[in-house]
Amino acid sequence: MTGHQGVPPVNPGGTQREVRLEHRLLVFTGEGKGKSTAAFGMGLRAWAQGWSTGVFQFVKSAKWRTGEAAAYAALDEAHRATGQGGPVEWHTMGAGWTWLRATADADPAALARAGWEKVAAQLAEGVHRLYILDEFSYPLARGWVDVGEVLDVLARRPAPQHVVITGRGVPPAVLDAADLVTEMTKVAHPFDRGAKGQPGIEW
């Protein structure tokens, strides 16, 4: 078995041929439901591979995605207790980012930039194998975080670090740079007929 350009080959589970470890930029965007849930579903595969995952939620409310956060906390705990799966680091902007101890009324643009700077620093250090930048489209679309800087940092990141970006209105330059883009299109939605949000489904 020969390596590719110095990258050590891996043979996961013995069922695949040698796989070259690339880094991937994945985008889940569009008006439909399932963007963030697809990212968090993908994170289950990363966890099962024993990868380290960093979640950065660029959302205002600290109460956002609490179901996913609770499940990932349980997976992180399972990793610490039994060694199965991988560790998960979870940060939410709406809580002021855990490393900042910012207040809830902090400037969202400054918070978003602080979040991105943390991601950029972790990418440079190779802290995680998977980064889920949930709702990161919004600070990008609003110009709070510079698209050119993001693409530059991503282009220079050491492999293998995968990055998933979710949210509506991802800037075209980010779509162009992505290895995989899925657009979630809303075909039917219960809110259209006046239904209310449901626990376990919407949060």
Added chain:
Amino acid sequence: MTGHQGVPPVNPGGTQREVRLEHRLLVFTGEGKGKSTAAFGMGLRAWAQGWSTGVFQFVKSAKWRTGEAAAYAALDEAHRATGQGGPVEWHTMGAGWTWLRATADADPAALARAGWEKVAAQLAEGVHRLYILDEFSYPLARGWVDVGEVLDVLARRPAPQHVVITGRGVPPAVLDAADLVTEMTKVAHPFDRGAKGQPGIEW
């Protein structure tokens, strides 16, 4: 606080108004990536709500979605050990369905029907709050499971039991009956440029 038409109101977390518990039929379909991962991401919310979840994978290979299966097994174990979250029951057709002990070379049409019959029986009994019927579009599209029967069973299921169906080519009658349909559209995919599957991303 008044109930609606005999359905007891709930007030999850105290942050929402009273929510009428409906049952939902959700469909993730289309050619793009993220259908099953969106369903399994949504299941994390159900788990965090303490719901019982039943996963039925209508796929041939027993090795399918092993990452998600491992993560859900860890969440089920966390529930049993600490009481947090909810229980998860996981069945894969490619393994012959656990309750059947069928052989790997069993007739896939018969296996698919046996899987659906189990789901129908559980729906009638109200065993789970969430059912993830992964790749169920395929036996429906092939006529192995009758669409009319499925819609009839779903229409008569006791509330609140949510059902998520994933896969390409979901029959139109199922789409019509669904409360939410998201079509995952492929905008870009690394396989288009000849990239190979990656551990932690594709499985």
